[in-house]
Amino acid sequence: MTVRQTRMDGVQTPVIPIIGEMIRHHPGTISLGQGVVSYGPPPEAIAQINQFLSNPENHKYQSLQGIPPLREAIATKLKTENKIAIDTTREVVVTAGSNMGFLNAILAITNPGDEVILQVPYYFNHEMAIAIAGCHPVLVNTDENYQLRPEAIRAAITERTRAIVTISPNNPTGAVYPEAALREVNDLCRTHGIYHIHDEAYEYFTYNDVKHFSPGAIATSADHTISLFSLSKAYGFASWRIGYMVIPAHLLLPIMKIQDTNVICPAVVSQYAALGALQAGVSYCKDRLGAIAAVRQLMLNELAQISHLCTIPPTAGAFYFLLNIHTSLDAMQLIERLIQEHGVAALPGTTFGIEGCYLRVAYAALPKDTAMEGIGRLVKGLKTVLE
Numbered sequence: 001m002t003v004r005q006t007r008m009d010g011v012q013t014p015v016i017p018i019i020g021e022m023i024r025h026h027p028g029t030i031s032l033g034q035g036v037v038s039y040g041p042p043p044e045a046i047a048q049i050n051q052f053l054s055n056p057e058n059h060k061y062q063s064l065q066g067i068p069p070l071r072e073a074i075a076t077k078l079k080t081e082n083k084i085a086i087d088t089t090r091e092v093v094v095t096a097g098s099n100m101g102f103l104n105a106i107l108a109i110t111n112p113g114d115e116v117i118l119q120v121p122y123y124f125n126h127e128m129a130i131a132i133a134g135c136h137p138v139l140v141n142t143d144e145n146y147q148l149r150p151e152a153i154r155a156a157i158t159e160r161t162r163a164i165v166t167i168s169p170n171n172p173t174g175a176v177y178p179e180a181a182l183r184e185v186n187d188l189c190r191t192h193g194i195y196h197i198h199d200e201a202y203e204y205f206t207y208n209d210v211k212h213f214s215p216g217a218i219a220t221s222a223d224h225t226i227s228l229f230s231l232s233k234a235y236g237f238a239s240w241r242i243g244y245m246v247i248p249a250h251l252l253l254p255i256m257k258i259q260d261t262n263v264i265c266p267a268v269v270s271q272y273a274a275l276g277a278l279q280a281g282v283s284y285c286k287d288r289l290g291a292i293a294a295v296r297q298l299m300l301n302e303l304a305q306i307s308h309l310c311t312i313p314p315t316a317g318a319f320y321f322l323l324n325i326h327t328s329l330d331a332m333q334l335i336e337r338l339i340q341e342h343g344v345a346a347l348p349g350t351t352f353g354i355e356g357c358y359l360r361v362a363y364a365a366l367p368k369d370t371a372m373e374g375i376g377r378l379v380k381g382l383k384t385v386l387e
Helices: 015-024 041-052 070-082 098-109 124-132 152-157 179-192 248-262 268-280 285-306 331-342 368-386
Strands: 090-095 115-120 138-142 160-168 195-197 227-230 243-248 320-325 359-361
Touching: 015 124, 015 195, 015 331, 041 268, 070 268, 090 098, 098 115, 098 160, 098 195, 098 227, 098 243, 098 248, 115 124, 115 152, 124 138, 138 152, 152 179, 160 179, 179 195, 195 248, 227 285, 268 285, 285 320, 285 368, 331 368
Parallel strands: 115 138, 115 160, 160 195, 195 227
Antiparallel strands: 090 243, 227 243, 320 359
């Protein structure tokens, strides 16, 4: 049988499984690549499992939009923490992770051939979803500190543009976008009749008293703003696959069509656990943020030893550094050598759409001692390979 080309041939291959395969061939490698936290869900999440099991009806399909108690808890959280009111202008949709939310949004608002503006570096699954939908990512570079450039974004808008995507706190850079910049982008979207898709998966992960801002809180934003949230990071919930979208009410029907086709409803057992997580509340993450911040500072101290070999723009969010490595080596070649010769792994910047040799390192997935051993290997490896 002749295998013909399909749209998936134009979609990049996920890099994390590729790095994972390299690690498996070199046991003992410490990975600084995975973007998760080291802690698990709160006890309140696990306790909800018994309530789920006690009702035989829970083993049947449930609401496409999410179980009502969870949506109510989300609405309360949004009003209290994000200053987003759920009223007749907006709807909450529970999704199987915020990646599903993003794909739902892209499929609902575009036709094949449309354009979606991404900031570079971008989150690779966003770029992949745009390609899967048959649309074109329009890439706009951030500045030297990975901050938004609103005038460049404005210049990239065409008659085919359907959305501008922002992520703050940012994956892969760790940048936190100031309220003024996000308001400017949101206003651009309102003026041009396009959508502002804002990913807030790392909303609680900020440092040095920097504040997170939700564009959905803007008074004029309801009709054109799609906000994406996730429990994966803050609640140690990655494998449970629960996120949620805040969408303009007019998008509910098309998004329900997409969700019904892809998943029918997110796993109900996970939704019950998510309800318990939200009952535990933001303090569950905040109580653990100090330990992550301490590892973050220790990593910065270690990386300062090799400032002549790499540049780390100042950032204040998520749990990543995107290192600009001063070398002509290809990023993937460098990573292969770091794994094979020094037992440490990171992710290449190329998968995030950035040219040159960049490495994304994560600092929340490992216990402090292991994380510091990993960064020690990275520093030693970069010195050995590059000096």
